[in-house]
Amino acid sequence: MKDEQLEKIIFEILKNLADELDVRELENPTLDTKLYGVGGNLDSLALVSFISDLEDRMSDEFGFNVILANDKTMSAKHSPFRNVKALKEYILGMQ
Numbered sequence: 001m002k003d004e005q006l007e008k009i010i011f012e013i014l015k016n017l018a019d020e021l022d023v024r025e026l027e028n029p030t031l032d033t034k035l036y037g038v039g040g041n042l043d044s045l046a047l048v049s050f051i052s053d054l055e056d057r058m059s060d061e062f063g064f065n066v067i068l069a070n071d072k073t074m075s076a077k078h079s080p081f082r083n084v085k086a087l088k089e090y091i092l093g094m095q
Helices: 003-021 044-062 071-075 084-093
Strands: none
């Protein structure tokens, strides 16, 4: 899986969520876009939807089956869901 491909997928999913949730901050996501937690753009239900969509897309496009929502990621001091950059680095580190 390539860095640029993963970033593109994350951005596409966030843009779709922006439309569904009417969250303007997600319309043009960047690596610094806050996802979840303090100042995050996703509430807990939106985060679940985002994670599910991302896991499905990664499986379809890369054949990479991963579970992003687990005890480690949800309780991590430095959550991979704090922004797009942290999430992308976390996923790339799983390979």
